[in-house]
Structure formats: C-alpha cells, structure tokens
Amino acid sequence: EAGVVQSPRYKIIEKKQPVAFWCNPISGHNTLYWYRQNLGQGPELLIRYENEEAVDDSQLPKDRFSAERLKGVDSTLKIQPAELGDSAVYLCASSPRLGGRNTDTQYFGPGTRLTVL
Amino acid sequence: KQEVTQIPAALSVPEGENLVLNCSFTDSAIYNLQWFRQDPGKGLTSLLLIQSSQREQTSGRLNASLDKSSGRSTLYIAASQPGDSATYLCAVTFYNQGGKLIFGQGTELSVKP
Numbered sequence: 041e042a043g044v045v046q047s048p049r050y051k052i053i054e055k056k057q058p059v060a061f062w063c064n065p066i067s068g069h070n071t072l073y074w075y076r077q078n079l080g081q082g083p084e085l086l087i088r089y090e091n092e093e094a095v096d097d098s099q100l101p102k103d104r105f106s107a108e109r110l111k112g113v114d115s116t117l118k119i120q121p122a123e124l125g126d127s128a129v130y131l132c133a134s135s136p137r138l139g140g141r142n143t144d145t146q147y148f149g150p151g152t153r154l155t156v157l
Numbered sequence: 158k159q160e161v162t163q164i165p166a167a168l169s170v171p172e173g174e175n176l177v178l179n180c181s182f183t184d185s186a187i188y189n190l191q192w193f194r195q196d197p198g199k200g201l202t203s204l205l206l207i208q209s210s211q212r213e214q215t216s217g218r219l220n221a222s223l224d225k226s227s228g229r230s231t232l233y234i235a236a237s238q239p240g241d242s243a244t245y246l247c248a249v250t251f252y253n254q255g256g257k258l259i260f261g262q263g264t265e266l267s268v269k270p
Contacts, residue, residue: 044200071256082161082246082260083201096255131200135256145191146258148200 042066044149046132052155058120061152065113065134072109073146074117075131083131089115122156129153159184159251163261170237171269178232178264180247185225188250192221192232195244195263204245205232237268 045064053059065072071090075083086105088096091112100107104123109115119126129151135144160183170176180190189208193201205214205221207230213222220233234241244265248258 073257080166080262082248082262083258084260085257088255088257096257133201144256145203145206147203148193150198150200153198 044132044134044147046130046149046152048152049150050153050155052157053122054157055124056121058118059122059154060119061117061130061132061154063115063117063132063149065115065132066147069134069136069147070112071135071137071144072115073133073135074107074115075133077129077131077151079128086117086130119154122154124156127154127156159249159254159259161247161249161259161261163245163247163264165264166262167265167267169267169269172237172239174237174268176234176237176266178234178245178247178266180230180232180261182228182230182249182251182259184251185228186252187225188252188256190221190223190230190250191248191258192219192230193246193248195246197243201246234266237266239268239270242266242268 047062073088074086077083087100087107089109092109107117131151133146133148135146162181191206192204195201207214207223218235223230244263246263247261
C-alpha cells in the first residue's frame, strides 16, 4: 500500500514569492492534516480536513496561507507571499476515520523542506 | 494551555545500553498518546499508540508506558543499536481537540557503536 505522498521534497524561494505544496493521502483516508515543523521542534497542526471540509484551521495564518482539498482526496497548501520565518518542513498526514474522537494513528508523508531566502 | 514536554532534548549512549525517554503532558483528559520516530529528512513513523484506557504497549525492543494521573509517559528501548539513532517524538490527543496531535519537542538519540 502506498503511503502519503508529498511534493516537492525541497523548495528554495526568495521572500515575497509564492509557493505551493501538494499532498496525496493514503487511499480511503478521510481525514487529512497539514503540520509545520520548525527546526528542533515537534510538528504543529496548521489545518485539518474531514473529506473536503476544513474543520480546524485555527492555527493557519490566514493572511498568507491557504489550503484546499478538492473532492476530498488530494490537498494543496499555499503560501503567498512567503516570509523568512516560513522556512520549515511542511508535513502532511492522513488517518482513516472522521470525527473528534478519532483515535487512529496518523500516517505521515516525508514532508517538504522549504527554505525562504 | 495543553502542552507536551520531552526530556532530555538529546541523548547519547553506547550500543547495547537500555534507555528511557520521558514525556510529560499538562492535562490528563486524553484520548491517546503516541510515540513517533523521525529520521533526518524523513517523515514520522508511528512506533506505539497507547489508548487512554491502557497502561502500556510493547513492540519488539520498545515498551511505552502511560500514567495519566501524573501526566507522564516513558519509552523504554532495550539493548539499543546504532540503527535506533533518530529523533523520538511524543504526541498526545487531548479531549476536545478533534484528533489534533500535540507534539513534544523530541529527543534526539544517538547510539554509538
């Protein structure tokens, strides 16, 4: 079974440029998460989708970040414009079931390492 | 604020040694606690998942314990090997957080041959 796929794996851009990350979750997984991991820290949730609905985006900086999950499968996370402080690893994860009592393991992709110069 | 803390931040041990990694959390109202492994440049791999009703879980040389009342978990690694070198992350799913994982900062483990 294929795992969570993310692309690109690495991205280097200059500040004020836009950037987009793509995630394909494990087939059949209804819940999708985007996390940001700063160097030396644990991941922090940016947004959670249940199917195509964003049910928790409280940590997403909405002035410059946006995300979508059309048709409840693939997802794209965008930053426009990027700032120096956005340099981090962006991780996508998925889990099978829905709901606030979700106790399933989350399966993580390899991440996209973003460097903003 | 619901927080997860891991100590130490880094640990270096000789091969063959048994070791313990620590995780503490601020709220006992949890659904579960997970231990993950992260290799450099890679994503996270789930090692053990302990539901709130459980006290421990074991997988091979790994044993994780959970004490909700004290807000603590430990990950015990027996007979460590150089291949165990990685960063180990503890993550908690608290009530009323919709399945969101709250991660600790991680412990970077180095096992020397």
